[in-house]
Amino acid sequence: MRDGGEKHPRIMGIVNVTPDSFYDGGRYFDAESAKEHVRRLCADGADILDIGGESSRPGAGRISEQEEIDRVCPVIEFAARNFDTVVSVDTCKAKVAAEALSSGATIINDISALVFDDEMAPLAARTGASVVLMHMKGTPETMQDNPIYDDVVAEVAAFLEARAGYATRAGIAAEKIILDPGIGFGKTMEHNYVLLRNLGRFKRSGYPLLVGLSRKSLIGRLYDDESDRLPATIALNAIAVMAGADIIRVHDVREHRLALEAVTKLLRVPDGSRI
Ligand code: HH2
Numbered sequence: 001m002r003d004g005g006e007k008h009p010r011i012m013g014i015v016n017v018t019p020d021s022f023y024d025g026g027r028y029f030d031a032e033s034a035k036e037h038v039r040r041l042c043a044d045g046a047d048i049l050d051i052g053g054e055s056s057r058p059g060a061g062r063i064s065e066q067e068e069i070d071r072v073c074p075v076i077e078f079a080a081r082n083f084d085t086v087v088s089v090d091t092c093k094a095k096v097a098a099e100a101l102s103s104g105a106t107i108i109n110d111i112s113a114l115v116f117d118d119e120m121a122p123l124a125a126r127t128g129a130s131v132v133l134m135h136m137k138g139t140p141e142t143m144q145d146n147p148i149y150d151d152v153v154a155e156v157a158a159f160l161e162a163r164a165g166y167a168t169r170a171g172i173a174a175e176k177i178i179l180d181p182g183i184g185f186g187k188t189m190e191h192n193y194v195l196l197r198n199l200g201r202f203k204r205s206g207y208p209l210l211v212g213l214s215r216k217s218l219i220g221r222l223y224d225d226e227s228d229r230l231p232a233t234i235a236l237n238a239i240a241v242m243a244g245a246d247i248i249r250v251h252d253v254r255e256h257r258l259a260l261e262a263v264t265k266l267l268r269v270p271d272g273s274r275i
Helices: 031-044 065-082 094-102 120-127 152-169 189-197 199-203 226-242 253-267
Strands: 010-016 048-052 086-090 107-110 130-134 177-180 247-250
Touching: 010 031, 010 253, 031 048, 031 065, 031 253, 048 065, 048 107, 065 086, 065 094, 086 094, 094 107, 094 120, 107 120, 120 130, 120 152, 130 152, 152 177, 152 189, 152 199, 189 199, 189 226, 226 247, 226 253, 247 253
Parallel strands: 010 048, 010 247, 048 086, 086 107, 107 130, 130 177
Antiparallel strands: none
């Protein structure tokens, strides 16, 4: 993720082919509007598209593998065929991931960090796909039931390092592994902010770091109006990039692309001073 020591944060644009995602559920549920969204995000400058068919918000309906495949694969194929953008599939199911890879995805974004499906690690090892390993406490159904940690940063870091160890033992190359502290997945608002303040801890393992905080409740609780979440999303993502995030996962690609122009400029000032 580094070029000659200079930072190039990547923007991962979210494509939710779902009826019930917390922010954009239903907006891109039919294949045509999802494809239109892909076109838009590519034109806006997405480096990666993360295409998912099942919402992970607490209380969202679970769907079958076949339904998930039917939702995501036509959109993945469209994105991979028509654009240079890297395509990621947001799934915890190995059968869905296998079909997605055949359709042109090259990253498996597994919010269970290869825990939910034993076939996921061998699949990634066999195919050479990259994997995002994300921390979640419990499952999407249980994760927000009073999450408690003694030390949230140490516990999330230990979990991610253990999962990276599991992945490499399963034959996934170290350079294919990306870590993600899982903002909003089994964390209170306070936990989320503590994790964001301590992103540097996750860089110690040497793997690229992905942060997904776009429009989530850590921001939403501060504002009454849904449309007021974007400025804070951009501000916190800029801070995440300053703290070492290599990939930011966002709904609003154009706005982040514009904001990162200035942030990247700031990061590259060659005067050697620390911020
Ligand atoms: N957040 C969501 C989904 N997938 N993957 C990673 N690696 N990191 C995240 O923080 C992350 C993720 C939830 O956001 P969204 O996709 O917008 O909502 P929903 O799960 O309701 O579809």
